[in-house]
Amino acid sequence: MLDAAGVVGLELVSLADVPPYDEAPETGATFEENALAKARDGYAATGLPCVADDSGLTVDALNGMPGVLSARWSGVHGDDEANNRLLLAQLSDVPEGRRGAAFVSACALVDGHGEHVVRGEWPGSIATVPRGAGGFGYDPIFVPSGSTRSSAELTAAEKDAASHRGRALALLVPALRALV
Structure with a gap:
């Protein structure tokens, strides 16, 4: 992404490249807060500018849920199949035209000069059955707007x-560009 945007002079460092540190639990009510x-x-533990993401699925018929609870919607964190089964069961009586949804990602950058938070959305709808073997999470049941294929x-x-x-x-590119 940085290469495509023409941002040079930043060295990317992953969590695997820094000593382990404790992260506070995700207790925010929004993707942006988390x-x-x-x-x-990350910034407090390393002293390095840090980019972090929180993302999930919002479903119109469920008033924006699962939202920040997406990874643990079925009660077990990261059980993609159970999350998909539960979501499809919850929408079983919802007609096709009312199954609007969006994948949401909030990305935050914290550095010594401030904090920047942005939000990206990928609109679509929820299919009636899972399709495809690619991706993870809700990809098999999410159909992006304008597509007939699931994200998977x-x-x-x-x-x-x-x-x-x-x-x-x-x-977030302008804020990242400002770091160099």
């Missing part, structure tokens, strides 16, 4: 070009 808390933790049926390049995370990171 992303900012993670970025603050898209190539990695197609998904990266359109995704909520890609959209959020693109909005």
Whole structure:
């Protein structure tokens, strides 16, 4: 993403490249609050500018849920199949035209000069059955607007070009550019 945006002079460092540190639990009511808390933790622990993301799925018929609870919607953190089964069961009586949804990503940058938070959304709808073997999470049941394929049926390049995370990171480019 940085290369495509022409940002040079930044060295990317992952969590694997820094000593382990404790992160506060994700207790925010919004993706933005959780992303900012993670970025603050990373900056405080390393002294390096830190980018963090919080993301999930919002479903119109469920008043925006699962939202920040997306990874643990079924009660077990990270059980993608159970989360998909529960969501499909909750929408079983919802007609196709009312199954609007969006993948949402909030990205936060915290550095010595301030805090920046952006939000990217990838609109679509929820299918009636899972389709595709790619991706993870809700990808098999999420159909992006304008597509007939689920996110799990898209190539990695197609998904990266359109995704909520890609959209959020693109909005963060000016703040990242200001670091150099």
